[in-house]
Amino acid sequence: MTTAAPNLFARVLRGSAITAGSYAVAQVLRLASNLILTRLLFPEAFGMMALVSVFLVGLAMFSDVGIGPAIAQNRRGDDPDFLDTAWTIQVARGAALWLGTCAIAWPVAQLYSAPMLLQLLPAAGLTLLIAGFNPTSIDTANRHLRLGRVTALDLASQIIGIVAMVALAFALRSVWALVLGAIAGSLAKLVLMRLYLPGQRNRLRWDASAGQELIRFGKWIFLSTACGFLLAQGDKAILGAYLPLDQLGVYNIGWFLASFPVLLGGAVTSRVLIPLYRDHPPGASPENFARLRRLRFGLTGGLLALLAVMAFAGVPLVGVLYDDRYARAGAIVVAIACVQMPAVIGMSYDQSALAAGDSRNYFLLIAAKATVQTLAFLAGAQAGGLAGALAAQGLALAAVHPGIIWLARRHGAWDGLHDALFGALAAALIGLALWVNWAVLVLI
Structure with a gap:
């Protein structure tokens, strides 16, 4: 051992x-x-x-x-x-x-x-x-x-x-x-x-x-x-009914750039965490928990850093990479990067349930997240177009975090120190990014 x-x-x-x-x-x-x-x-x-x-x-x-x-x-x-x-x-x-x-x-x-x-x-x-x-x-x-x-x-x-x-x-x-x-x-x-x-x-x-x-x-x-x-x-399926195809294409370009950190995190966690949780569950010993804490801190810190880069550099990045037809994508990059910051805090917990074979409670969490996020996105789109939809999505992602904590605690994986530190950091980054880019974001 x-x-x-x-x-x-x-x-x-x-x-x-x-x-x-x-x-x-x-x-x-x-x-x-x-x-x-x-x-x-x-x-x-x-x-x-x-x-x-x-x-x-x-x-x-x-x-x-x-x-x-x-x-x-x-x-x-x-x-x-x-x-x-x-x-x-x-x-x-x-x-x-x-x-x-x-x-x-x-x-x-x-x-x-x-x-x-x-x-x-x-x-x-x-x-x-x-x-x-x-x-x-x-x-x-x-x-x-x-x-x-x-x-x-x-x-x-x-x-x-x-x-x-x-x-x-x-x-x-x-x-x-x-x-x-x-x-x-x-x-x-x-x-x-x-x-x-x-x-x-x-x-x-x-x-x-x-x-x-x-x-x-x-x-x-x-x-x-x-x-x-x-x-x-769900965002693209809903926006397909609200936006013309050219604007949906611009949104997709912005989504492609801004979602890189979260998709990267998903690729890493889905590949490496199930074997780790399976053979060394965090609730089994303080040593297992400590090792997972170090891994989780590194993963969340790295993803938040990448999202911060997108939130602060999204507009000039799009300006350099694309022509004027895609200019609006810069503001979309900023908004999506801010929206996804709450999501990365709980990203490393879900695999603990799958590693334990607890696919039922994993489903209950995903169902709750999907329901809250989709209804929020739809309501936001109806009330405020694309800007309203993205703002509502960000609030929904923060609102479902207690459910992630519930599942993580069932398998001894929840780390309150991790969530408190990175939750505060994410809130500060979101506030600063919105303040710096407000003049651009109002054009969404």
Whole structure:
């Protein structure tokens, strides 16, 4: 036990560094391609793609049965029968998702008065079909925090997709470049992971006991991710009914820049914290709690620092990177960075429930967060447009923190000192950022 803990924490730190580094590189590449694409395509193309993404992510999240977390936390996570059963479910889900994109294409095109969605949605849905065949060796690598090769391959597939997207934009000057580039990236990931990632070669198989365990754990993950769709994509789904496509495209550019810190934090916590909470729960010993406190302080402090950069430098950053058509995105970057500061304080707690197999209470928390945030965003949009929606979202994120504390305390993970210190820091940063940028924010 004395040697296992340091080894595990060393792997956690190494995995965190690998994940953060690769995510930063991927975002830099996406930013570079985004700068090229905004000069080749019109804002309406990004608005159209934002709507496509809303429904693709929605279908994926409304059908997620938690294959990855199940493999990460289950005692049978290395059992070939368990892995093949999980892969069989994943393949069937991918096929069902693609059929779902075909089924919703016409009503969605009518809802948003965008006829192109009738063709774009089924084509973009192929990415979900392809992802269904990704090997479970990806999840096995995450389970054991062997993240070097899987991260490198994932980054390579993203580069292939980005290069394809830019090349197609030069040739087509159409939103189809974004869709076809996404398909190329998905195919590249499938091929690279199958060829170069060590691990079991999956085949279609059904083990009854494994299926029961996956379904029992996954039913709550299914409900959680359905609610998670509202957290991740509810803003775009709502704003699609309030904003023209060009303005939605500008919002999406601002969201892309401002959300980098939170998405980075989500990528790190989802990969490294379940194995850590699983093998060394914080409530088991003061040593475990102290190590997690150090990790949590570093994570939250780093994310708040990145959000502060966006809050104070968002306007000049957009001015340097984009042309006048996207000028409004600078104020959006500032507002979203401020809104997301309360969210990062509780980011490291959720995985403690999944590591303990407590997917039911995890769902209850996500459902509460989704309900409060969506209703607040909708009410704010009706009362004050985009500015009102963002302000209401920020208040909602602060209001749901007691629920996060409730779940964390059930698993001995809550750290009151952490929350008090970083809550005060976040409040100070938000107040200062609003004061410095007020003249710009009133233009939202």
